[in-house]
Amino acid sequence: MKPTVIPHAAYQHFVMEQLHARYGRAILFVNADWPLVLKCWQTDLSGVTTQLRTTYSNRGPEPRDPASMLRSYLVYLFTNPEKGLTEWVNIMQRTPIYAILSGFSPDDIPGLGTFYDFFRRLWPVADKNIKPNKQPKKKKKQKPKNKKGEKAPMKPGKVQRLVTWVLRSIDVHVELPGDRLFHFFETNILSVSKELGLLGDADHLSIAGDGTPLVTQAYRRSKATCDCRARGITGCNHHRYYSQPDCDPGWDSSRERYFNGYHLYMFTAADSPHDLPVYPRLQPASRHDAVSLVASSVEFQQRFTLGTTRRMILDAAHDAQAIYELLIHQEIEPFIDLNTRSKTNIETGSDIEISPEGIPICPKGTKMKPNGYDKARHRRKWRCPPDCGCSDAKYGRTYYTRTQDDPRLFPNTPRDSKAWELIYNTRTSSERTNKREKVDYHLESGRHQSTMMWYMRIYGIMICQHLDAWYVSQKEEWDLLKKDICPAAA
Ligand SMILES: [Zn+2]
Numbered sequence: 103m104k105p106t107v108i109p110h111a112a113y114q115h116f117v118m119e120q121l122h123a124r125y126g127r128a129i130l131f132v133n134a135d136w137p138l139v140l141k142c143w144q145t146d147l148s149g150v151t152t153q154l155r156t157t158y159s160n161r162g163p164e165p166r167d168p169a170s171m172l173r174s175y176l177v178y179l180f181t182n183p184e185k186g187l188t189e190w191v192n193i194m195q196r197t198p199i200y201a202i203l204s205g206f207s208p209d210d211i212p213g214l215g216t217f218y219d220f221f222r223r224l225w226p227v228a229d230k231n232i233k234p235n236k237q238p239k240k241k242k243k244q245k246p247k248n249k250k251g252e253k254a255p256m257k258p259g260k261v262q263r264l265v266t267w268v269l270r271s272i273d274v275h276v277e278l279p280g281d282r283l284f285h286f287f288e289t290n291i292l293s294v295s296k297e298l299g300l301l302g303d304a305d306h307l308s309i310a311g312d313g314t315p316l317v318t319q320a321y322r323r324s325k326a327t328c329d330c331r332a333r334g335i336t337g338c339n340h341h342r343y344y345s346q347p348d349c350d351p352g353w354d355s356s357r358e359r360y361f362n363g364y365h366l367y368m369f370t371a372a373d374s375p376h377d378l379p380v381y382p383r384l385q386p387a388s389r390h391d392a393v394s395l396v397a398s399s400v401e402f403q404q405r406f407t408l409g410t411t412r413r414m415i416l417d418a419a420h421d422a423q424a425i426y427e428l429l430i431h432q433e434i435e436p437f438i439d440l441n442t443r444s445k446t447n448i449e450t451g452s453d454i455e456i457s458p459e460g461i462p463i464c465p466k467g468t469k470m471k472p473n474g475y476d477k478a479r480h481r482r483k484w485r486c487p488p489d490c491g492c493s494d495a496k497y498g499r500t501y502y503t504r505t506q507d508d509p510r511l512f513p514n515t516p517r518d519s520k521a522w523e524l525i526y527n528t529r530t531s532s533e534r535t536n537k538r539e540k541v542d543y544h545l546e547s548g549r550h551q552s553t554m555m556w557y558m559r560i561y562g563i564m565i566c567q568h569l570d571a572w573y574v575s576q577k578e579e580w581d582l583l584k585k586d587i588c589p590a591a592a
């Protein structure tokens with residue numbers, strides 16, 4: 103049978119009834135329980151049932167309520183994220199309040215298989231991984247010689263080729279296995295955060311993008327698919343079976359060690375005081391930030407329907423001419439820190455040179471000063487004061503730069519302006535988002551084998567982050583509900 107869409111009010115009624123039946127009318131929550139109770143009470147998840155109805159057949163027994171399955175998964179992430187899901191089922195048996203808040207009667211808790219059946223429906227393709235398990239044998243990679251905290255260097259040619267290829271087919275919409283999850287997340291979670299004003303200017307988003315290592319195993323595991331070894335043949339070229347085919351080895355620059363897993367590239371609403379995540383993407387661990395950004399930016403612009411993206415705020419690892427080209431094509435203003443390895447000035451064909459930071463240098467070697475923007479002619483004016491001596495002109499030497507000549511060196515918002523500083527400072531929101539997911543919500547404790555389950559966990563944690571923000575921002579209003587749920591609390 104197809105599941106019945108249970109209105110959220112019916113869930114609330116069920117929770118009240120169960121709590122009273124079990125604990126009497128005078129149940130009292132301890133203060134630490136209230137945030138969880140209120141988040142469940144206030145979050146309508148019935149949209150997931152509506153969305154997944156078509157994935158259930160008309161026949162057979164009535165399935166578990168999908169909204170309750172999802173809610174239970176969130177309660178698990180809120181309360182016991184460092185444990186496994188098998189343990190979560192046991193915890194619900196021991197702690198009836200968690201079962202009740204999920205929407206289950208404590209005498210009738212679903213088993214582990216029911217959870218996996220539910221997750222399967224949020225993942226529209228047969229394979230739980232994106233690449234096949236059987237792959238040609240991978241060569242061992244050389245350890246990069248990076249300094250501590252330094253990311254692997256980017257190959258600019260690679261990013262340029264990728265962007266050129268992407269721009270040729272930028273309107274071609276390729277479906278991704280994570281689309282069902284994003285659709286639910288956008289229509290049921292992001293839309294509420296937008297309504298509550300928690301995404302900043304959601305009609306014209308400012309987005310911070312950054313990648314973080316997601317460790318799944320210490321080493322890549324694989325086994326032979328042939329019996330060559332037993333027959334005494336070594337070094338054959340037969341495929342091997344990889345248990346995590348979408349993962350590969352990468353270098354974790356902050357922990358200074360190799361790991362096997364993913365590179366999680368996250369978009370965060372940069373104007374949001376709550377550092378709210380908006381779009382996750384799993385890439386193989388070896389992938390560079392700049393390459394991940396290209397894929398995420400194209401996919402996000404195709405999928406996000408609640409507004410447009412106005413700005414993209416990225417660290418110096420993304421400083422490549424091709425990234426500017428892509429973002430400007432997408433009508434997004436890039437705010438990217440310069441990665442100035444070069445110390446030499448750039449020649450201009452006149453007697454003025456440009457410093458690696460994009461500042462004109464007069465023939466006497468003085469850094470010129472910004473002197474306003476000429477809107478009509480789309481150019482920025484620079485000057486040297488008369489006392490520099492590089493010019494006989496009454497007000498000193500002038501020079502003009504135009505963004506379209508070099509958007510990297512002469513961005514629309516100048517790098518040394520207050521406006522740039524204020525906007526660029528919001529980039530750290532992406533670091534806080536990643537930290538929250540990994541430290542507070544134990545993202546890496548997932549111990550999953552499949553990309554499908556890793557996406558479930560990431561989206562689950564992202565939903566928890568939004569619910570946390572709803573609670574913090576609406577606390578006074580939500581706290582008034584305590585006396586409806588539990589009259590003795592008032
Ligand atoms: Zn073989």
Ligand SMILES: [Zn+2]
Binds near residue numbers: 465466486491492
């Ligand atoms: Zn001068």
